[in-house]
Amino acid sequence: MSKVLILAGDFSETLEVFYPYERLREEGYEPVIASLEKKRLQFVVHDFEPGYFTFTEKPGHGWDADIAVADVNPADYVALVIPGGRAPEYLRNNPDVQRIVQHFFGADAPVASTCHGPLILAKSGVLSGRTSSGFPEVAPDIESGGATYEGGQAVVDGNLVTSRAWNDNGPWFGAFIKLLRERAPLA
Template sequence: MAQKKILMIVGDYVEDYEAMVPFQILTMVGHTVHTVCPGKEAGDSVKTAIHDFEGDQTYSEKPGHNFGVNTDFSTVSPGDYDGLVLPGGRAPEYLRLDQRLLDIVREFADTGKPIASICHGQQILVAAGVLKGKLCTAYPAVKPDIVAAGAIWGEVNETFSNAFVDNNLVTAAAWPGHPEWMRKFLEVLGSTIEP
């Protein structure tokens, strides 16, 4: 399998599993993952939050781990990457205010490079204006934003374990969807795992 170079955009209070698990999966299959955060440099870290589904009206939130930033955001050039990963959590709510970040996302979308976005990561896609006409899912509380952006809503299953693909875009609702979300992203990347 040819090694790919993936960009992952994170920020403080990114969802723990949605950053750590994709980073580990993509690294395990031989890809290089550059993690970046506006305002942070290589060697810094972001705090994560663990979101869980415990029978409340919405997810609960607990402190997570520190997640390493290994590349300077200021040096990122989308042309150097084969794909983009946007984890969820609370970070996308404020990351979507960063104009350079939105320009980077638009460049990935405009060039048709694979984009994997999960949970609240789709708030960044909405702010970047790249969802019109796309089949997309997200954490259900983000549905009004997705629909208002002109996307076609992909219905979340009972276990939050499904994912949707629309050309270069792979989306899932939450971390229980990691197996399907990452499998589909690897397929869109053209990656194969040898038995």
């Protein structure tokens, strides 16, 4: 079975982890969750409620990471998924996370990123000359990373598919699955 790596951590957005996880399983790929440590992770639910200037955050599901990023050999995986939430704020600073991301871009392998996930792409130095979506508040980070920000629900630029947030899961991951079938078809 072809494996797809999902970079997640404490306070990753629940819907941005589980939707890709289950869609990958449905397609016949094996999703593998990597984090800073192999431990139980606490995900969150971000919601947009009236009266607030930004999203609210509530506890989501807990889930076990399958592998620590230090132990990841990215060549063992056909694609990469980077959910949002608050986890990308600290994951982006980890050298192993950057190593993993750089591998997938160097190999021109499929990469999906949503919400705050492009923070990791920008810090990893892979956005130069690209077009990327993401949560609107991370647009300056995307642009500082050398990319053009486009606030779309499924922005495809070569091997990269990005979106704004969990509200875009269907179009975003549909575009990613199409790319995955083309570039890493199941045997």
